[in-house]
Amino acid sequence: MTTGSSVTDSSSPNPARPEQGEMPFAVVMGKAITELPKDLYIPPQALEVFLEAFEGPLDLLLYLIRRQNLDILEIDVSEITEQYMRYVELMDALQFELAAEYLLMAAMLAEIKSRMLLPRSEMVDDEEEDPRAQLIRRLQEYERYKKAAEEIDELPRLGRDTWAGSAEPPDLERARPHPEVEMRELLLALSEVLRRADMFESHHIQREALSTRERMSEVLERLVGRQFVPFVSLFSEREGRLGVVVTFLAVLELIKESLVEIVQTESFGPIHVKARVE
Template sequence: MSSITELPPSPSEPGQPTGVLTLPGMPGVVDQVALAKLYGEPLFAMPQDLYIPPDALQVFLEAFEGPLDLLLYLIRKQNFNILDIPMAAVTRQYLVYVDEIRSTNLELAAEYLLMAAMLIEIKSRMLLPPKKVAGGQEAEDPRAELVRRLLEYEQIKLAAHKLNEIPQYGRDFLRAQVYVEQALQPRFPDVTVVDLQEAWRDIVKRAKLVQHHVISREELSVREHMSIVLRKLQGRKFVEFEHLFDPARGMPVLVVTFIALLELSKEGLTDVTQAEAYAPIYVRLAYTPA
């Protein structure tokens, strides 16, 4: 498929504006000799077997996002000042595009024809004498509203282009997924120091409810109470933490029993665990593999 090339005006065609599209059947002169350049090489004669599909320009127009996009392309392509648009040249070039698709795709050409009518209206208003405005102020340029729309559209288009450059999930990168095989044996949550403190406070609170006022001296052995705790755990899978204490024997025995339990855990003879967070705490004999 041949492409449509923009050619500068020939010296022999002074009426042709700068940047006017040269379509098949409308040859122009480039560098005073060649009609056009094909892949960087000068083309001195129109090929006899040149074929341009009827919808070639239609496909080209569908690349634009609307009339404002096409109009902005024509202005920026020829380095026109957007604040001082040469309406005659831009309108003439714009109509070249629209005329090619009006007969083949009316639905696509409808919105482009509306913009063409607006360009012609603006050019007509520019040819008329400016209206007098009260207060001696100058009349607004007929192109002002079009310029505002073009500038707003260009800002939005640039912002959309910058957003499109941001890496997007599914287009530029994918989420990494790693399969971690879980152990078949359930692992109970570890008991923290805070959990032990809360359980100990609860034991002390209930011990205060059964106090004796008999003052006596009793020698208590941590090793002896370690053996007592081990005997209570012997042959049992789990024992609830609070069942290892006897509040009726008083605070000294509770303290020694708690120290004995800590020593057993420190030496690795017992395990302190719980089924889940905030669940009751259980004590069991440490598991020793055969």
């Protein structure tokens, strides 16, 4: 059995711990262990210790002490400390967190063994709790946190497993349907135009005859190349009531022939006229 002090650098190309079945994972009191416990997890770059009573991962050593399969008095804690210091020197900076965990384990072993070696009176023996029981509780708590950390690490992580989308969403243009224009509203607009037209009929003069067909052509010319034209802007109050009526009939005829359409941006809003585009 090896009694010297050495540290295994498992990050080298040829790992010191071979696959199961080729050689034992550890040696305890001269007995080879070829199969690890199912409830024990050992990190890939675990600290390997080489003592007279034990050779193998420090995680397995603490596991056996907790299960009372190995007496802590058989363990040379000072040798573990020396090997730990060399382990820290060999570890990469990215694995320093793992080395810190082993420092806690080694400190716990040193504390428990020192308390076991100190002389105690019979009264103290009856009242004081076995320090190994405290070690077991600490190890159990350590394993709970370690397991929780492993489960958290397996969760999807932004920047490692998932990435935030960077594509810009397309601009969606929603078609806003215009409310239908009721005849009642169209007549109300006409009455307002007629009221203003009456203001220009203070005296009678002879006017030219107005043609509905000609007025239809005039309205279409005004609508060409324009999106929406206010309904009231098609009328000229200076033409009087007759001109207003002729223009109104021309608009109705254009609507009937599907040459124009009337729209409102909102209910009870201003009425607009637009030429239909085939």
